[in-house]
Amino acid sequence: MRKHAFVYMVARIAQAVLVLWAAYTVTYVILNLLPADPIALILKAKGTDVSSVTPAQLRTLKQSYGLDQGAWHQYVTMLFNALRGDFGTSYTYDVPVIKLISLRVGSTLLISALSIVVAIVAAFLLAFLAAYMRRPFLRRFLAALPVLGASVPSFWVGLLLMQVFSFGLGWLPSMGMQGWKSLVLPTITMSIPTGALLAQLLIGGFEETIRSQYVTVARAYGLGRGRILISHVTKNASLPTLTILGLIVGETVTGAIVAETVFSRQGLGMLIQQSVTSQDIPVIQGAVVLAAGAFVLVNLAVDVIYPLLDPRIVLHSKAKG
Structure with missing residues (x-):
């Protein structure tokens, strides 16, 4: 072995x-x-x-x-x-590339890590609720949300969030790097496509695992739906999500380019965008x-x-x- x-x-x-x-x-x-x-x-x-x-x-x-x-x-x-x-x-900058990247990568890693955490939490919560709900129309509605999240362009989401929470309500800064508040909108913008991808896989995994024989046995022992989901279904349904972590990294890089361009953050994403423009x-x-x-x-x-x-x-x- x-x-x-x-x-x-x-x-x-x-x-x-x-x-x-x-x-x-x-x-x-x-x-x-x-x-x-x-x-x-x-x-x-x-x-x-x-x-x-x-x-x-x-x-x-x-x-x-x-x-x-x-x-x-x-x-x-x-x-x-x-x-x-x-x-x-x-x-363009006449400095070593590795130095230029090291100066920018910290900001991108921060919002990338935050967006992945938000995406994972939101995806698990959505998948759990979709599996827990007994009414079919509620389950179908929750299962349709990841499809909507994956189909909406990230830049449109960023502009919409900026219009509502920055220009409309004035709660959060619209651009720049002004403390923790400036992290909120880029993080949400980046987490939506990643969370949608995870949620689609998790919802399918939950539905398949619920139909397993050991879940039927657990029900026969009188365990409640919530306990079965937490103790038995979640772990086994989550294993396949490990296989798409590479795709999540790819989504994070793409999302960083969009989010940092929309919100004018001086990170690796904007550096890539500027470098492509200037060749x-x-x-x-x-x-x-x-x-x-x-x-x-x-x-x-x-x-x-x-x-x-x-x-x-x-x-x-x-x-x-």
Whole structure:
């Protein structure tokens, strides 16, 4: 059993490394296919035109940014530098990418963590209520809410919340980073699509688990509906949600871009949006690798935890192997 668990973990780690390499490579290829001249972008950020720079200055500038070599040589050099945590220098800000990201990532991690907590609590509460309600029309209404939450654009939700709670009621700031109150609207905006995704899975899991034989036995012993849901249904219905934690990370990155743009927060999401607009390739590359790294780490953690909760996963992997 230990041997199979070891093989299972080695395979998952190798898969994680492959995903990171693929994310870096695909991003590099796509960004280098864009019809843009990096030197022109760098000079534009400095307020200088290409025509006003001498050939010697152009050569020096290309050497300083590593743009004087062919595409393959640049890829290999950048890849090995990335392994050391060096993603180059931003074209727009003229500072190391890793420093630029480290200055912005704290704000994004804060609202991302808060939004995930809010999403998990709201999803479990909604799924519990949908399973607890005895009236069919109430269950159908609650089950339809996640579909509505997943279909509404996040930017529209953010603008609506801003209109109501900032401009209408004046309870919360509409933009910026002004204490804890400025966290409320971005957190809610980011938590809605994530919570909707979780709630859809949990509601289906609750409905399927309630029809299980052991729940029927628990009812026969006279246990109440609420106690059955808390003691027996919730744990087993929640296990499948671990498998979509990677998707939640992806939703969080997307939601951060939308929320920070709408609410003018100087975080990683707005940095990505600004870098895409200005075609700041090193920053985009670093941000994509960071997002992919978070995705890989979360899924790797799930791959470690899930066999502890359900050992059949390792046995199933062995049978497939």
